[in-house]
Amino acid sequence: MHKTRNYLFHLYMALFLFYLLAPLVVMGGAAFNDSRFPSILPWRGFTTQWFTELAADGRMWVAFRNTVLVAVAVVVLAVPIGTAAAILINSITGRVRTVLYGVMVAPILAPGAVIGISTLLFWNQFSVPAGLHLSVFGQVSYIAAFVMLLVLARLQSFDVALEEAALDLGAGHGMVLRRILLPHLYPAIGAGAAIAFFQSIENFNVTLFTRGNADTLTVYVFSKVRTGITPTINALALIMITVTLAGAVLYELRRRRLERIYGE
Amino acid sequence: MSAGIDLDDVCCDFGSFRAVDHVNVAIQPGEFFSFLGPSGCGKTTILRMISGFTEPSSGVVRIGGKDMRGQRPNQRPTALIFQNLALFPLMSVADNIAFGLEVRGIDKAKRRARADELLRLVDLPGAGDKMVSQLSGGQKQRVAIARALAVEPAVMLLDEPLSALDLKLRQHMRAELRAIQKRTGVTFIYITHDQGEALAMSDRVGVMSHGRLQQVANPRDIYDNPANGFVASFVGENNILAGSVGAVGQGFASYDTPLGSFRARMAPNTGGAVKLYVRPEHMRFTAEAQAENSVPVTVTDVAFEGNFISVHALSENGTNLVAELRNDGLGNTPAPGAKLHISFDAARAAILPDETAAEA
Amino acid sequence: MQDLLRRYGTGLTGAFVLLTAFWLLVLIVLPNFYLLENSFRPYLPRVDMGGPLDTYSFDNYAKILTGSSPTEVFGLTVTLPVHVKSFLLTVGYSAFVTVLSFALAYPLAYYLAKIVQPKSLPTLFLLLFVPLWVSEVLRSFAWFIILSLKGPLNFSLLGLGIIEAPIRWIAGYRSIIIGLVYTYVLFMLFPIYNAIQSLDTNQIEAAEDLGSPWWRTHWRVILPHAKPGIASGAVMVFMLSAGSLLVPVLLGSTESNWFTQVIQQWMFEAADWNTGSAYAFILLVLCTVFVSLVMRVFRVKLSDIAK
Numbered sequence: 045m046h047k048t049r050n051y052l053f054h055l056y057m058a059l060f061l062f063y064l065l066a067p068l069v070v071m072g073g074a075a076f077n078d079s080r081f082p083s084i085l086p087w088r089g090f091t092t093q094w095f096t097e098l099a100a101d102g103r104m105w106v107a108f109r110n111t112v113l114v115a116v117a118v119v120v121l122a123v124p125i126g127t128a129a130a131i132l133i134n135s136i137t138g139r140v141r142t143v144l145y146g147v148m149v150a151p152i153l154a155p156g157a158v159i160g161i162s163t164l165l166f167w168n169q170f171s172v173p174a175g176l177h178l179s180v181f182g183q184v185s186y187i188a189a190f191v192m193l194l195v196l197a198r199l200q201s202f203d204v205a206l207e208e209a210a211l212d213l214g215a216g217h218g219m220v221l222r223r224i225l226l227p228h229l230y231p232a233i234g235a236g237a238a239i240a241f242f243q244s245i246e247n248f249n250v251t252l253f254t255r256g257n258a259d260t261l262t263v264y265v266f267s268k269v270r271t272g273i274t275p276t277i278n279a280l281a282l283i284m285i286t287v288t289l290a291g292a293v294l295y296e297l298r299r300r301r302l303e304r305i306y307g308e
Numbered sequence: 309m310s311a312g313i314d315l316d317d318v319c320c321d322f323g324s325f326r327a328v329d330h331v332n333v334a335i336q337p338g339e340f341f342s343f344l345g346p347s348g349c350g351k352t353t354i355l356r357m358i359s360g361f362t363e364p365s366s367g368v369v370r371i372g373g374k375d376m377r378g379q380r381p382n383q384r385p386t387a388l389i390f391q392n393l394a395l396f397p398l399m400s401v402a403d404n405i406a407f408g409l410e411v412r413g414i415d416k417a418k419r420r421a422r423a424d425e426l427l428r429l430v431d432l433p434g435a436g437d438k439m440v441s442q443l444s445g446g447q448k449q450r451v452a453i454a455r456a457l458a459v460e461p462a463v464m465l466l467d468e469p470l471s472a473l474d475l476k477l478r479q480h481m482r483a484e485l486r487a488i489q490k491r492t493g494v495t496f497i498y499i500t501h502d503q504g505e506a507l508a509m510s511d512r513v514g515v516m517s518h519g520r521l522q523q524v525a526n527p528r529d530i531y532d533n534p535a536n537g538f539v540a541s542f543v544g545e546n547n548i549l550a551g552s553v554g555a556v557g558q559g560f561a562s563y564d565t566p567l568g569s570f571r572a573r574m575a576p577n578t579g580g581a582v583k584l585y586v587r588p589e590h591m592r593f594t595a596e597a598q599a600e601n602s603v604p605v606t607v608t609d610v611a612f613e614g615n616f617i618s619v620h621a622l623s624e625n626g627t628n629l630v631a632e633l634r635n636d637g638l639g640n641t642p643a644p645g646a647k648l649h650i651s652f653d654a655a656r657a658a659i660l661p662d663e664t665a666a667e668a
Numbered sequence: 669m670q671d672l673l674r675r676y677g678t679g680l681t682g683a684f685v686l687l688t689a690f691w692l693l694v695l696i697v698l699p700n701f702y703l704l705e706n707s708f709r710p711y712l713p714r715v716d717m718g719g720p721l722d723t724y725s726f727d728n729y730a731k732i733l734t735g736s737s738p739t740e741v742f743g744l745t746v747t748l749p750v751h752v753k754s755f756l757l758t759v760g761y762s763a764f765v766t767v768l769s770f771a772l773a774y775p776l777a778y779y780l781a782k783i784v785q786p787k788s789l790p791t792l793f794l795l796l797f798v799p800l801w802v803s804e805v806l807r808s809f810a811w812f813i814i815l816s817l818k819g820p821l822n823f824s825l826l827g828l829g830i831i832e833a834p835i836r837w838i839a840g841y842r843s844i845i846i847g848l849v850y851t852y853v854l855f856m857l858f859p860i861y862n863a864i865q866s867l868d869t870n871q872i873e874a875a876e877d878l879g880s881p882w883w884r885t886h887w888r889v890i891l892p893h894a895k896p897g898i899a900s901g902a903v904m905v906f907m908l909s910a911g912s913l914l915v916p917v918l919l920g921s922t923e924s925n926w927f928t929q930v931i932q933q934w935m936f937e938a939a940d941w942n943t944g945s946a947y948a949f950i951l952l953v954l955c956t957v958f959v960s961l962v963m964r965v966f967r968v969k970l971s972d973i974a975k
Contacts, residue, residue, distance in 0.1 A: 214411045
């Protein structure tokens with residue numbers, strides 16, 4: 045009886061993977077189809093024309109540069125903020141902790157549109173115009189929470205006696221942080237930075253409301269789809285998927301290697 | 309180089325709980341001093357007050373005669389060896405040992421040379437480039453000692469550092485620690501709940517219970533002349549008999565119990581409830597009744613422990629008495645069921661303040 | 669706090685507090701305060717701002733009740749204000765997406781946690797993670813291609829002879845639902861997987877050994893254990909769906925109007941930020957209510973949901 049059941053489960057798993065991955069294949073494949081409208085069926089012949097057109101698209105390159113700049117700024121802000129907040133909240137208990145924790149994780153659960161609009165209105169109050177700088181602030185407000193959660197989890201496994209040992213050996217507070225605590229947190233901080241970077245690149249909702257007139261890649265793709273699409277978007281999509289997947293695979297390989305070296 | 313420590317009427321409260329209660333002791337420079345007591349007796353708090361991680365609620369800690377109030381851990385001439393050792397897992401062995409020197413801004417080559425020198429001192433030459441996770445329990449122990457010694461502390465504080473090791477290694481490390489202490493001449497303050505460790509290594513032992521120092525003495529006196537019932541029964545085994553004091557004179561007193569009347573040592577001004585304490589190894593069996601301190605018994609159980617034999621016997625009124633006999637290798641052991649007399653010397657038994665009275 | 673000062677001294681503790689305060693106050697609390705404040709103020713030309721017309725009122729919130737459209741619900745025709753209808757449909761369809769995602773994800777989570785060979789797990793997870801590495805806009809775009817009238821889906825179905833005429837997939841709300849489920853089903857899968865995975869397999873075997881049929885084992889043993897994971901997944905999927913703007917815009921039809929689209933119209937087409945913030949605040953309240961509801965029903969804490 046378990047045999048049939050397992051067979052059905054395997055089949056379901058395979059179907060689910062097909063469901064998840066086939067759309068991405070369709071999208072990638074359409075980048076090479078010689079058809080004005082992005083599709084893979086009917087197949088009208090192989091072409092790389094869409095990649096050439098994409099490379100010539102100046103607006104895309106600006107959006108690309110903006111995306112990277114915003115992502116870097118988000119990492120630079122969210123990582124220290126999330127780490128500091130995790131250290132802070134780890135050392136307090138009781139009601140204050142519950143309230144602070146609630147405020148910290150709330151932005152993860154709040155709709156991006158709300159975050160975007162509130163950020164826009166707040167800075168508008170001080171005559172700060174919309175633009176990518178506001179996108180950075182809006183994104184940091186919820187991305188810092190991811191970093192905080194990762195670092196907080198890692199802090200649970202930290203042995204405070206290590207800090208005391210360092211203090212006892214004469215180390216100052218800065219030295220304790222730099223040589224003892226931070227090295228322990230580096231895996232979480234690194235993962236936090238990677239997540240912050242990808243979350244920023246993928247962000248659409250917050251960016252749409254705060255960007256002013258500037259483009260990021262997601263906004264650019266979005267406006268292209270709405271105004272008239274050609275398979276150049278598929279070419280861009282394929283490149284983005286390839287790059288992020290390569291990044292993901294490298295990250296995973298590195299993680300597995302480190303796991304082997306340090307053993308858990 | 310090494311410094312003495314004075315605890316001057318030190319108390320420490322955590323909320324309404326008094327962890328350390330009016331402790332006074334003067335530890336000499338170069339002494340190996342142990343605080344011995346059950347868990348929760350306040351010995352670790354004393355250690356943390358000396359190292360500076362906890363401030364006394366009242367009283368003064370002096371190191372080398374200097375008042376330590378307001379001095380942070382990194383400003384005190386102490387080095388602490390933690391119960392779990394607290395070796396830095398992400399640094400190599402040499403970096404661990406040299407950490408205290410790195411803090412003091414000593415250059416890399418000198419640090420490394422000093423680390424290697426210390427590794428030789430703790431009998432781990434050439435281990436400097438290993439990671440901490442590659443070391444065995446005993447090796448980690450040595451590295452922790454080397455790391456503490458590297459900062460040339462005036463006082464070493466050790467918080468049950470041997471408790472994680474297996475029995476054989478523990479006994480080996482005892483001798484090793486003692487040897488390192490003699491070689492370096494640094495004052496060692498050692499915290500333990502293991503009486504064997506405390507007695508074997510220390511110059512003096514302070515026995516603690518419920519935040520109070522019950523007795524400070526050299527190991528022999530702790531064992532042979534315990535100050536009260538708590539010390540007597542925490543350090544070693546006892547037959548304890550309840551009764552009342554009769555005639556007193558010349559350091560001895562008579563003590564009346566349901567088993568009969570006994571004579572034993574008694575300190576002059578012992579007030580309050582007292583009991584009679586006799587160690588099992590001071591009990592002996594004879595075929596005939598003895599002149600004093602003798603009880604007719606029936607042997608109930610004989611447990612062979614190797615170097616000694618533990619014999620349980622039951623008196624006529626149902627009191628269980630235990631004797632430990634040295635194994636002389638000749639097989640001269642009472643058999644279960646034998647009817648014998650059990651007795652002890654008056655000089656080997658003591659009438660002491662009750663254990664529970666000392667705890668209150 | 670005392671603990672921090674002792675461990676890191678005044679300077680570093682100060683830095684931690686400042687960074688955290690900047691985040692919590694400048695990036696979270698104050699912006700939301702201004703969102704609320706603005707939502708009560710009228711939309712005025714710049715010159716009139718701060719003038720006698722600039723008074724607090726509920727006018728912006730009242731706008732949701734204007735305009736009406738007849739709707740058919742279970743055969744009954746109900747007349748609802750158009751934005752209220754859009755709000756209710758958003759809530760309803762988001763809940764539907766959540767239930768559908770659960771139905772899809774639960775068997776898979778169970779399979780991954782208890783059936784599959786542990787050695788093939790890393791590979792399976794790597795594959796499952798792939799869509800998460802691809803941005804949401806591209807995933808919606810992929811379905812835009814697939815579902816289009818002359819797209820691969822209709823092409824294949826026609827070719828296989830399953831349908832005779834191409835189906836207009838992008839119609840009503842169905843394309844939005846397809847897109848939302850595809851985009852967010854993984855947020856349901858992983859929390860449930862984590863929860864089931866922590867269940868001792870012996871408990872399942874004990875239930876079977878006591879003669880429990882498979883459905884009872886799931887109902888009495890596995891589902892209760894997976895509760896925190898289900899709560900976490902449900903919150904994530906519902907919030908992301910209700911708050912999504914990309915999927916409704918890219919996959920929506922002429923008949924559909926997601927609530928976030930209404931907000932966007934106020935913000936950009938009408939350029940009325942005050943009404944926009946009132947609507948955004950309504951959405952925020954909806955999400956808060958939903959999270960508290962789930963926390964109450966599933967008896968979980970916020971820290972369980974946030975993983």
